[in-house]
Amino acid sequence: MDEMKKLVAKEALKFVEDGMVVGLGTGSTTAHFIRLLGKLVMEEELEIYGIPTSYQAKFLAIESGIPVVSLDEVDAIDIAVDGADEVDPNLNLIKGRGAALTMEKIIDYRAGTFIVLVDESKLVDYLGQKMPVPIEVIPSAWRVIAEEIEVFNATAELRMGIKKDGPIVTDNGNFILDAKFERIEDPLDMEIELNNIPGVVENGIFADIADVVLVGTKEGVKKMER
Numbered sequence: 001m002d003e004m005k006k007l008v009a010k011e012a013l014k015f016v017e018d019g020m021v022v023g024l025g026t027g028s029t030t031a032h033f034i035r036l037l038g039k040l041v042m043e044e045e046l047e048i049y050g051i052p053t054s055y056q057a058k059f060l061a062i063e064s065g066i067p068v069v070s071l072d073e074v075d076a077i078d079i080a081v082d083g084a085d086e087v088d089p090n091l092n093l094i095k096g097r098g099a100a101l102t103m104e105k106i107i108d109y110r111a112g113t114f115i116v117l118v119d120e121s122k123l124v125d126y127l128g129q130k131m132p133v134p135i136e137v138i139p140s141a142w143r144v145i146a147e148e149i150e151v152f153n154a155t156a157e158l159r160m161g162i163k164k165d166g167p168i169v170t171d172n173g174n175f176i177l178d179a180k181f182e183r184i185e186d187p188l189d190m191e192i193e194l195n196n197i198p199g200v201v202e203n204g205i206f207a208d209i210a211d212v213v214l215v216g217t218k219e220g221v222k223k224m225e226r
């Protein structure tokens with residue numbers, strides 16, 4: 001599995017050109033990309049700037065020698081490279097297992113080209129088939145938002161910490177609800193509906209924004225494009 005992740009990360013380097021501003025995603029697959037990008041920047045003395053989508057991406061970029069910038073400092077993001085938890089045949093995604101979905105969506109959405117890196121286990125027939133949709137919420141409103149989500153025939157659970165007692169707290173200081181749907185028929189519509197609930201900061205459905213999905217398979221890298 002890790003080999004497949006490394007393979008797609010290497011393939012994604014082909015999209016990088018000198019002078020680019022690159023959105024840096026979160027997760028184990030993008031971590032490979034960030035390390036490889038750092039190596040490329042050093043070896044070829046490229047002028048690349050990285051915009052991280054999380055503290056994880058930021059720390060790793062710094063450690064890998066990629067100059068880090070913020071949204072305030074750039075006019076445009078050329079490409080963004082990020083992972084995903086589910087990819088449907090129309091390139092709609094579920095993201096946010098790493099709880100970084102809000103910054104990921106801001107940066108991935110703004111990028112000229114949004115490239116997604118996954119292994120083949122992430123491909124699904126429809127969104128919601130395997131994974132819940134992570135939803136970042138204002139902490140004091142989590143319970144009422146969970147009730148609102150259940151109107152859509154989903155069950156919503158407050159995500160608890162592993163090396164922390166109580167709920168996890170995102171990079172933005174919020175909670176995460178994991179909403180398990182039977183099947184998401186219309187990803188774009190559900191993405192909008194969930195964001196319409198007062199107190200929802202952002203949700204992990206990324207409908208219609210991925211341009212390229214690189215899939216690591218046992219036979220090599222497969223490319224899906226919109």
Ligand SMILES: O=C(CO)[C@H](O)[C@H](O)COP(=O)(O)O
Nearest residue numbers: 027028029083096097098100
């Ligand atoms: O959305 C994410 C973090 O919020 C990740 O990109 C997604 O969970 C995939 O992670 P991995 O590459 O480790 O499987």
